[in-house]
Amino acid sequence: MAQETKTVVLEGSRAVAEAVRLCRPDVIAAYPITPQTHIVENLSQMVADGLLKAENIRVESEHSAASAVLGASATGARAYTATTSQGFLLMIEVLYNMAGLRLPVVLTVANRGISAPLTIHNDIQDSLVARDTGFVQLYAEDNQEALDMHIQAFKIAEDYRVSLPVLIGMDGFILTHSFEPVVLPTQDEVDAFLPSYKPIFYLTTKAPLTMGTKTDPEFYTEARYMLHKAQQNAKRVIVEVARDFKDKFGRFSGDLLETYNAEDADIIFVSIGSLVSSLRAIAKELREKGEKVGVLKVRTFRPFPQKEIVEALSRAKLVIVMEKDASLGSTGVLAQEIRAAFYGNSPVPRLSGFVVGLGGRDVTRETVLKALQLAKESDHDCTFLDLNPELLEEV
Amino acid sequence: MFQIGISQPYNNNLFAPGHTACAGCGQSLAARLVLNALGPNVIVATATGCLEVFSSNFPQSSWEVPWIHSLFENASAVASGIEAALKVLGREDEAIVIAQGGDGGFADIGFGALSGAVERGHNILFIVYDNEAYMNTGVQRSGLTPFDASTTTSPAGKCSYGNPTDKKPLAQIVAAHGAPYAAVTSVGYYRDLEKKVQKAASIKGPKFLQIHVPCPLGWGHDTSLTIKVARLAVQTGLYPLFEMENGEITSVVKIVPKPRPVEEYLKLQRRFRHLFRPGAEGELKKIQDIANENIRKFKLYEG
Numbered sequence: 001m002a003q004e005t006k007t008v009v010l011e012g013s014r015a016v017a018e019a020v021r022l023c024r025p026d027v028i029a030a031y032p033i034t035p036q037t038h039i040v041e042n043l044s045q046m047v048a049d050g051l052l053k054a055e056n057i058r059v060e061s062e063h064s065a066a067s068a069v070l071g072a073s074a075t076g077a078r079a080y081t082a083t084t085s086q087g088f089l090l091m092i093e094v095l096y097n098m099a100g101l102r103l104p105v106v107l108t109v110a111n112r113g114i115s116a117p118l119t120i121h122n123d124i125q126d127s128l129v130a131r132d133t134g135f136v137q138l139y140a141e142d143n144q145e146a147l148d149m150h151i152q153a154f155k156i157a158e159d160y161r162v163s164l165p166v167l168i169g170m171d172g173f174i175l176t177h178s179f180e181p182v183v184l185p186t187q188d189e190v191d192a193f194l195p196s197y198k199p200i201f202y203l204t205t206k207a208p209l210t211m212g213t214k215t216d217p218e219f220y221t222e223a224r225y226m227l228h229k230a231q232q233n234a235k236r237v238i239v240e241v242a243r244d245f246k247d248k249f250g251r252f253s254g255d256l257l258e259t260y261n262a263e264d265a266d267i268i269f270v271s272i273g274s275l276v277s278s279l280r281a282i283a284k285e286l287r288e289k290g291e292k293v294g295v296l297k298v299r300t301f302r303p304f305p306q307k308e309i310v311e312a313l314s315r316a317k318l319v320i321v322m323e324k325d326a327s328l329g330s331t332g333v334l335a336q337e338i339r340a341a342f343y344g345n346s347p348v349p350r351l352s353g354f355v356v357g358l359g360g361r362d363v364t365r366e367t368v369l370k371a372l373q374l375a376k377e378s379d380h381d382c383t384f385l386d387l388n389p390e391l392l393e394e395v
Numbered sequence: 396m397f398q399i400g401i402s403q404p405y406n407n408n409l410f411a412p413g414h415t416a417c418a419g420c421g422q423s424l425a426a427r428l429v430l431n432a433l434g435p436n437v438i439v440a441t442a443t444g445c446l447e448v449f450s451s452n453f454p455q456s457s458w459e460v461p462w463i464h465s466l467f468e469n470a471s472a473v474a475s476g477i478e479a480a481l482k483v484l485g486r487e488d489e490a491i492v493i494a495q496g497g498d499g500g501f502a503d504i505g506f507g508a509l510s511g512a513v514e515r516g517h518n519i520l521f522i523v524y525d526n527e528a529y530m531n532t533g534v535q536r537s538g539l540t541p542f543d544a545s546t547t548t549s550p551a552g553k554c555s556y557g558n559p560t561d562k563k564p565l566a567q568i569v570a571a572h573g574a575p576y577a578a579v580t581s582v583g584y585y586r587d588l589e590k591k592v593q594k595a596a597s598i599k600g601p602k603f604l605q606i607h608v609p610c611p612l613g614w615g616h617d618t619s620l621t622i623k624v625a626r627l628a629v630q631t632g633l634y635p636l637f638e639m640e641n642g643e644i645t646s647v648v649k650i651v652p653k654p655r656p657v658e659e660y661l662k663l664q665r666r667f668r669h670l671f672r673p674g675a676e677g678e679l680k681k682i683q684d685i686a687n688e689n690i691r692k693f694k695l696y697e698g
Contacts, residue, residue, distance in 0.1 A: 027479045029476065055480070055483045057475055059472060060510065060511030061507060064512075067466070067475075070465055070469075070476060071465070071476025071477040074463050075480035076480065077483060079480075094465070094466065097466055203462075205461060210462045210463075213453040213456065214447065214448050214451055
């Protein structure tokens, strides 16, 4: 009897684990770190219960987690890992290598701040460090999107035009530990959408090949250029996969960007991840009061959709970027990229960038309204909101 | 477009000539002996280092077998993933999985990954080519650099006789994990090397082989003396060759006809030259004591 699609209330981590299970990974390797743990605990239980036929490697570090899935992927297996924060930073060396080797691993980052000072709570300073690794980088707003994104991620990664690893950022605790109703697809549906992995090149005695060579200056640049081209190809493939997903599953849950009431908006808030949900609610409230406010969600951070962002924002009078990260000594990472995208374009809206929600601090309605008020008064660049002056030492 | 294809192995060597190793390189010779002893049904993960650099310069490769290089410290973890993938894909019988590299890649920076992979019981053959320092980067001290060897980061000087510590007992540490097989061999004893490679390959689970491979450039000996130096290391008692099965020593290569004084080994190498200056006699004695202790402990010679 065919299974039926059902709506169930699941913790975000469980929703992701279910999505990963439905994608039939061959090898999982992970090292525990809060708040990623529930994802890999769920997957481990699925393997233990025989619901998922995969090798589960309990490695001794995140560096080895990434390395083990790298080796598995190079051997022709579909491979998955998850981490966050410090563990993600420990993986970074391997992540560059994985992308350079063009291995389509999928990695979940349960976004969390970075030490020091130590925090286990959410922001997105961790995964943004991977900006230049060559990874495709997607960010989920809610648990349904996280679930859908994982199913799409394998398809994007394994598309020959891309052949890159994919990272999915989802806010630690805010999403990973929240219960939400999600539509859980059936195995048949996912199988019809995501065929089994058929690599063109892999380690086998049937056709020995050398992977991960040393290069001299006459070859290195071309290899890196092709990596860049693959990123550009990913832009097209992400959109195609989103359309395909809609055909198969009936809901549109993909693409590079998502807008909310942005078409005629004078003011557009821009953000990444779960914060977009708050901005949406506040924008709705403001519009009811007669202010034309919209929201732009950046779903795909790499490849960065420069053209599409300019297109979405250029009719606005004021753009307000709210982000849970800062490139210390420069500005917020997202604001930086959006400013760069606008260079040479016209018209250019006014733009203010605010740093909020670091280390799990709540981004409240008041925070957002404060940002709106400040941005209307003057332009802001990497302004930290909600600072407690009592904790600050002036030097 | 680059053509990807399989060339016919040259002279049936699975490790093809034409690579860029130095004249007299003990590691390249050992790598060839290892592969030829195993045959073509292997998948190899190699750590960053001399072996990787001189054998895989794009678009050339010496490897006639499936081979991957990822990073310096992760060959054991990459091999773990390869082994797991073969298992789950039903390709377990396709190949012996090998994780290999130098002393730095396994005893130092890759030690955690080696320990993890051995402890998890992966069916992997770990091979450490021990040339006793970071040769690829210019002869810096590693955890397997012997006592009093002068390296570029443990140089002999007015206040120093070189490396202040003795070698980390890597094979014993691996054996202590519960590995069914851990052995030490030398490129100077190639029958012993082949025998141990084949024995290791026949055992299921994690197995470890450490191979002493002289480096003429780093050790400062004539390129024609690689085998002689390797043999003297064993014959002095400074580099005991042994097998450990399930934690117990089950065989040693005996010294015949009798142990050579350590000076015979040391004097051939520039890295020990400072020990032959006046006043260093005490250091020579310390090294002789290390050899004597090895001979006693491993029962290398019963005169």
